[in-house]
Amino acid sequence: METKQTYNDKIVKAFLLATIGWAFVALLLGVIIAYQMAYWQANFDLEWLTFGRLRPLHTNAAIFAFAGNIVFAGIYHSTQRLLKARLFSDVLSKVHFWGWQLMILLAAVTLPLGFSTGKEYAELEWPLDILIAVVWVVFAINFFGTIAIRRVKHLYVAIWFYIATVLTVAILHIVNSIALPVSLLKSYPVYAGIQDALVQWWYGHNAVAFFLTTPFLGLMYYYLPKSVGRPIYSYRLSIIHFWALVFIYIWAGPHHLLYTALPNWLQTLGMVFSLMLWAPSWGGMINGLLTLRGAWDKLRTSPIVKFYVAALTFYGMTTFEGPLLSIKSVSALGHYTDWIVAHVHAGTLGWNGFMAFGVIYYLVPKIWKTKLYSDKLATLHFWTGIFGILIYYISMWAAGITQGLMWRAVDGNGQLVYPDFVETVTKIVPLYQVRAFAGLIYLIGFLFLVYNIYKTIKSAPSDQPEEVFSAPVIKNKKGIEFIPKSHRHFEGLATSFTILVLISVLVGSIIEIMPVLSLDSYVSEGKKVKTFTPLELAGRDIYIKEGCYVCHSQMIRKLATDVQRFGPASTIEESMYNRPFQWGSKRTGPDLARIGKKYPDAWHYKHMINPRSVVQQSLMPNYPWLADKKTDLYILRKKLSVMKNLGVPYTKEEVANADILAEKQARQIAERLIISGGVNASVEDLTRKEIVALIAYLQALGQKAINPEGEL
Amino acid sequence: MSDDKKNDEVLLLDHDYDGIKEYDNPLPRWWLFTFYITIVFAPIYVYYYHFGPGLSLSEELDQNLVKIEAQENLTQEQTKKLSEADLLALINDKQVINEGRALYNKNCLACHGAFGEGLIGPNLTDNYWVHGDGSLKSVLLVISTGVIDKGMPEWGKILSPKDLQNTTVFVRSLLGTNPKNAKTHEGTLIE
Numbered sequence: 071m072e073t074k075q076t077y078n079d080k081i082v083k084a085f086l087l088a089t090i091g092w093a094f095v096a097l098l099l100g101v102i103i104a105y106q107m108a109y110w111q112a113n114f115d116l117e118w119l120t121f122g123r124l125r126p127l128h129t130n131a132a133i134f135a136f137a138g139n140i141v142f143a144g145i146y147h148s149t150q151r152l153l154k155a156r157l158f159s160d161v162l163s164k165v166h167f168w169g170w171q172l173m174i175l176l177a178a179v180t181l182p183l184g185f186s187t188g189k190e191y192a193e194l195e196w197p198l199d200i201l202i203a204v205v206w207v208v209f210a211i212n213f214f215g216t217i218a219i220r221r222v223k224h225l226y227v228a229i230w231f232y233i234a235t236v237l238t239v240a241i242l243h244i245v246n247s248i249a250l251p252v253s254l255l256k257s258y259p260v261y262a263g264i265q266d267a268l269v270q271w272w273y274g275h276n277a278v279a280f281f282l283t284t285p286f287l288g289l290m291y292y293y294l295p296k297s298v299g300r301p302i303y304s305y306r307l308s309i310i311h312f313w314a315l316v317f318i319y320i321w322a323g324p325h326h327l328l329y330t331a332l333p334n335w336l337q338t339l340g341m342v343f344s345l346m347l348w349a350p351s352w353g354g355m356i357n358g359l360l361t362l363r364g365a366w367d368k369l370r371t372s373p374i375v376k377f378y379v380a381a382l383t384f385y386g387m388t389t390f391e392g393p394l395l396s397i398k399s400v401s402a403l404g405h406y407t408d409w410i411v412a413h414v415h416a417g418t419l420g421w422n423g424f425m426a427f428g429v430i431y432y433l434v435p436k437i438w439k440t441k442l443y444s445d446k447l448a449t450l451h452f453w454t455g456i457f458g459i460l461i462y463y464i465s466m467w468a469a470g471i472t473q474g475l476m477w478r479a480v481d482g483n484g485q486l487v488y489p490d491f492v493e494t495v496t497k498i499v500p501l502y503q504v505r506a507f508a509g510l511i512y513l514i515g516f517l518f519l520v521y522n523i524y525k526t527i528k529s530a531p532s533d534q535p536e537e538v539f540s541a542p543v544i545k546n547k548k549g550i551e552f553i554p555k556s557h558r559h560f561e562g563l564a565t566s567f568t569i570l571v572l573i574s575v576l577v578g579s580i581i582e583i584m585p586v587l588s589l590d591s592y593v594s595e596g597k598k599v600k601t602f603t604p605l606e607l608a609g610r611d612i613y614i615k616e617g618c619y620v621c622h623s624q625m626i627r628k629l630a631t632d633v634q635r636f637g638p639a640s641t642i643e644e645s646m647y648n649r650p651f652q653w654g655s656k657r658t659g660p661d662l663a664r665i666g667k668k669y670p671d672a673w674h675y676k677h678m679i680n681p682r683s684v685v686q687q688s689l690m691p692n693y694p695w696l697a698d699k700k701t702d703l704y705i706l707r708k709k710l711s712v713m714k715n716l717g718v719p720y721t722k723e724e725v726a727n728a729d730i731l732a733e734k735q736a737r738q739i740a741e742r743l744i745i746s747g748g749v750n751a752s753v754e755d756l757t758r759k760e761i762v763a764l765i766a767y768l769q770a771l772g773q774k775a776i777n778p779e780g781e782l
Numbered sequence: 783m784s785d786d787k788k789n790d791e792v793l794l795l796d797h798d799y800d801g802i803k804e805y806d807n808p809l810p811r812w813w814l815f816t817f818y819i820t821i822v823f824a825p826i827y828v829y830y831y832h833f834g835p836g837l838s839l840s841e842e843l844d845q846n847l848v849k850i851e852a853q854e855n856l857t858q859e860q861t862k863k864l865s866e867a868d869l870l871a872l873i874n875d876k877q878v879i880n881e882g883r884a885l886y887n888k889n890c891l892a893c894h895g896a897f898g899e900g901l902i903g904p905n906l907t908d909n910y911w912v913h914g915d916g917s918l919k920s921v922l923l924v925i926s927t928g929v930i931d932k933g934m935p936e937w938g939k940i941l942s943p944k945d946l947q948n949t950t951v952f953v954r955s956l957l958g959t960n961p962k963n964a965k966t967h968e969g970t971l972i973e
Binding site: 148151152154222224226228292295296301302303304305306307308310314329334335337338341342343345346348349350352353356360393398480481482483484485486489490628629630633634639667668669670672673676683684685686746747748 | 794795797799800801802803804805806807808809810813814816817820821823824827828831832838839840842843846847849850851852853854856857888889892893901902903930931932933935939940941942943
């Protein structure tokens, strides 16, 4: 029997409002740190405003707060309608909403304070990781519960993409976050060196795939045909590109690690699978754009359609550029430069941002039962946004390629033309200024949305009854139109469908990750390195806390000009005890893999207090607080014992005496700084300072070979 | 968009999801072709680089490094050929000193001070020498090969022979200037 039910749209409203709020935060943070790249003074020497701490907050806010909330809003709204069923549980919906906002709020507090795992796009510490996992499971129960009570036999393509999202993000997050806690807000990952590199980029790349791509394709498949009133162009294309995407995407992670110490076979897999991703990605764009056939006039009249079309175009651009950048020789030029920054922002600002804005402009009036306050203002937002993205993209593209070419320029003597790293940075600072301005433009465009939506909601009737719908009856649960071996039949079997998605994403994951889990098979006995001393480990944790990895790599690639500039190529063994690995993904400053012993301690001291005292044109912020704050030496025993449990070969004596050993080493450095470095402080005082531990760590980088005469 | 528009209505499936319908248009041929090419490319690439004649990344690097090292050696030979007399002939050349000053300010100032008074590195204005014998040639060699243990970089890998020469000449011009805040003497006195 048909029954009358209502949709839970309250939760959709909540997620929509959260989207708008967090989008503002994410964009504002982006503009702030963009200005810090252009003008290093822009952190006002406040530690919690430095680039190293705010950049993780910016990325987390953009991905998990802005994109996350719009995805939840869209999924909850469209799923109910596509399945003709109210959400499985109102309580779970609420828990999901508040749990997620709580997580973001805690992230916004802990990241600026320096509580970071140092893992890109997964910087949150372990209690927050657990919170994310719990909230995600709540979401999954709510989502799959709704599928279970659906009143429509077949699952629409949007739902397929949602299924892939819910499943895969859970797997990615849990596998990538496994760690042993040291304290409430500090942990060490179970993966080390190349393992960690591989797992993190398997996670990082697929966060892009399954958090920023598949759910947005799902949204596109619902909201685009809804907005233009046209049928989807090709059902067949949606089947092929869905399965191809889900199966192939998961393999592509290693393309972030080309020319590094990662084993060659993984780099090759990463590259060839990235190339294979090109067509499946474009399948989504083609299906979206061709759905507009017969409705192209709406592109002129409707700002919403403008946003969708531009979003799909940016999606097409980035998914072409992605495979391109995954070709080894292209990566050799683009990796570590702003080209990558250009690439990801075309994706986030163009594809994710514009899809989100389109959905917001469509959904808010619909769900608040009113009309959009101003179409003109929305159109103005569109053009402002486009303008912002284009300047952003072009400036960073130019910056990246310019710097990449400068890094590799060699003269007739076989010497680097720009041996001074800072020269290659100074050259592109004007482009950083342009980029910051572009970000500001995009933010201003977004403010038009805020005002428009505010006026729209204000104009809504105060009476907001839930939308009533009639839930049809599925006559035969076992399949009304049984066509053996057809995909159509399969679309009616939600459980089997889900299991096949699961298998698709597990195949690539297992084949790539399993072999590397036995790190020993990749480590040659003769090239093994020494463990970090307790003080160096303390220094390493300060390096992580300050987010040094967002601007400095620790990976000299197998490229002649990398070797000329920074020293012999990094080896697998050199990062075998690195938890987490700190190879980095961007060189705003030089590589640090072999910085150890390159400069005297006093150079580092001066450089930390004021980088410009030794490198006149440096962009690096001042870190004066490192000379004020004390290193917690006592916790080192705990840290070493956790490391020992993870398999790092510390002796019992080292663990038991960690703090004493650290103090001893620190005292030697402090004495050197005072006697020959002209630092004005007492030995007692200086010994305990963070700066001393950090110097110990930096001086150890590339200096850990057991047998320095060997190949290292 | 080569697709035949007339066929649309035939291709409309009876799917209906909250009012959304679907066509069953065929896959665009150029799209499918692109997909096939990338799929076919994969095993060929894997074969060539992992089982065939293709060089691994390390082999490629080694080959390139050999070439670069050969060039670097040539450059170093050039530097070594400069004699004490060659350098002495330049010590009054204003142009050389000015170029040397610019190089000094860029590369040396951070550790040896704005006036060669010594800071992290030793004083360059006195007659005490930690490395070398005080001759121009020995200064040139210290700059060129560096003193890695003490944090003096190997500038020969970074600067051209001419730049090394100009820096050396400028450093000599600092001798006996008695700057303020000069660092205490280090090394042996050589008159």
